[in-house]
Structure formats: structure tokens, C-alpha cells
Amino acid sequence: MLDLSPAEWTAVELSLRIALVATAWALPFGIAIGWLLARAKFWGKTVLDGLVHLPLVLPPVVTGYLLLIWFGRKGPIGGFLYDHFGVIFAFRWTGAALASGVMGFPLLVRPIRLALEAIDRRLEDAAATLGANPLLVFVTVTLPLALPGIIAGVLLCFARALGEFGATITFVSNIPGETQTISAAIYTFLQIPDGDAAAGRLVVVAIVLSLAALIAAEWLGRRASARFHGE
């Protein structure tokens, strides 16, 4: 079928790893922010909502540049993380994961927020009268009921992270084996003579992966909501 070269496989494997790590790290933050936006009342909520959605409307190269300034080795956040935890983002695959996570974040938060807003709060009251403390109510009632939204958000974020290009290449460049994802590899192949075939193969991979993520989102979402409407 598709006869990928080792370099192309590396790009595919790297893309999947970056997208998985980005989504896994983004998820707890996504649930927390989604919950704040859906339930909490606080000063500056509109600002937080705007900040979360900013990567969706900003040119990706701007997001990448801001990440470079803040999360670089000498940046305010990047410097702190390096000094205290030895974490390096700049020009590493971890930085690519950070950029992808930030770009996918709005797509993660939105369905989670909508799902949390749609939950019948009276079920949470019922759980409380049955002896569940607020944390148990959240874990045993709120989260399971929000599951279709969480799944949708996770897969959208994953698909977005998989295809991220602009912010990633600005922040961590395009290093084969380290930060060269499928998108970056396609871009590279298109810059060199006779690169068309390699680029074409990766284009097919990108289409297949994106399509699979969308179909999985649809299927899992249906299954999760079917649980509430019978077996």
C-alpha cells in the first residue's frame, strides 16, 4: 500500500506522539477551564473566555512567536520551568506538543463547557442528598454526564494538534526526528525537487488520520449518549 520511507515514518510517529501528549496534558486544564466558564461566576470571566479562544483567531505564527518569547530557555515561564524542573520546550518535541496543545485548547474547552452547561443540576442535588460530597458528585455524576462533550473535545483537540503547523514551526522550528511533524515534513518535501511523491504519501496519511479521528469522535459520542437513552 503506502510505502513510507523511514524518515516519513518518523514524521508520522512523531506527529502522533506530539498530538497524544498535547491532548493528554490539555485535558485536565480543559475540564477545569470548561467548568469555570460553565459554572463559576467571577470577575474577568469574559477575559478568560477570550484568552482561551484567542489561538483560534490569532495568526498561528503570532501564537508561536509568543510561545517562543515566554517558553524559550530564557523566557519568563520557560526559564522557570528549566531552572526548577529541567523542562525544555525550545526546539524540542515537547515544545511542539505545547504549541499543538495551545492551538487545540479552544476546540477542547468548548464542547466540554457546553456539555457541563447542559447537565441537569438537579441530578447533582440528588447525589448530594444521597451522601456524596462535592468531589464525589463531580466524579460520579457531573463527569460521566459530560462524557460525550469531553470525548468530542478530546478528538477535536487531537485532530487539531495532529495538523498544527504555523505555531509549531515558529516556536520549535522544523528539525527532522525532533520537531518535524507530518505537516512540517510535507512543507519541507514541497521545497525540494522530486519531493512531490513523498509529500503525496504524507498527504494521504494526514487525510486518513484526520478522517479516522473525526469518525471516532462521531462514533464514541454516539455511544456515550446512547448510554443515557437505553442500553
Added chain:
Amino acid sequence: MIVLALEVEKQLGALTLAVRFQIAGGVTALFGPSGAGKTSLVNMIAGLLKPDRGSIVLDDITLFDAAKAVNLPPHRRRIGYVFQEGRLFPHLSVRQNLDYGRRMSGRPRDPTEFERVASLLGIFHLLHRRPRLLSGGERQRVAIGRALLMQPRLLLLDEPLASLDAGHKGEILPYLVRLRDEAAIPMVYVSHIAAEVRQIATSVVRLDDGCVAATGGLELLADAR
């Protein structure tokens, strides 16, 4: 012996709720027209609504006291609550719904008690179903079982028959009467239908426009429909 002593005030929009009564064991009906504040009152007993002033004491335990700034959260009150619309958890099976209270309080399984309640309410054959697949009457029976199995000190029933059609109402009442006669749990039964109250209640608190109009026995229903 006094089980529940309550003296609360609460402003609810245009309605001023100012209520004071005590109940002993048995089934006490909170009887009155819609909008009299019945549901708000049971919500305060359960801890879902905070009174502006007053106190609520259950079995010598202060659940709420505005003056002493005591307000026990609902999960620590151990009061069973059967809601008008059942409020079964849609993502759990009937068995998991019934087991929920026990799991949340970390008590060990008690198969004898589980079987006793399930057979009392006739819900044994439903254990593996999802709430969506139950009829209205079945749903309410499961809701009653779920509240009973948390071993409550007091059981609140807020118009448990209101969401059912006439045929299913008749299906539930005999179970509630059995519950009254077999279980030693004091109950507060909210209703605006005198015929229902006559069948189940042992004493009556009549609410009207946010105030207690009368307390006493079933004779209070003599002129009510």
C-alpha cells in the same frame, strides 16, 4: 418523641415563608395548594435551600441554625429525598442507582437489606435496566428504593405521584403504605391532593401562602378535596 423540629423563615420572591412545626414518627403530610412553599420547605430540610433565619433540628442533631451559623451540607444530613421527577441517574443501571447511597457513604454491601427493599418495592426484575427504559411508576419505585437504601433518618417525598398518570398512581400508593407500616422511618409527604394524603398520612401540616394554617390529624382534610 419529636423527630423533626423546624422553625424557618425565607423570602422567596413575592412569597414570605415563615413556618414553625414539629413532627413525631409516622407519615406527616405537608398539605397545601401549589405555591404554598411546600417544595421549598422540604428543600430546606434536605439542605438544598438555605433559610434566611431559624433552625432545623433532626433527632437532636442541629442541621441548621442561623444564629449559631450551623448549616450541615446535604451530603452529611442523611435525609432520603424522593423527588417529584425521580431524578434517577441516567448513566447508571437501576442496581447502581439503588447502590449509590451505600457506595458514597462507604458502607459495606448488605445483600439482605438490598433484597428486602427491592422486593418490598417490586423492582427485582428491573435491576439491569437503564432508567430511560422504565415506566413512570417503576422509576418512582426505584427512586423510593434508592432513598431507603441510604438508611435515612428521615424520608422526604415531594409529590412522588405528581408525574404519574392515574393508573400508575394506584400502582405506587400501596407500596408507600407498606413502607409506612413496615419501615420505622419517619416520613414527610408533600402533596396537594387530599385523597392521596388520606391514604398515607398519619398527621397533617396544612400550609397556606407560606404559613402553617393548621396542624393535626386527618380531620384537617375534612373540607378539602
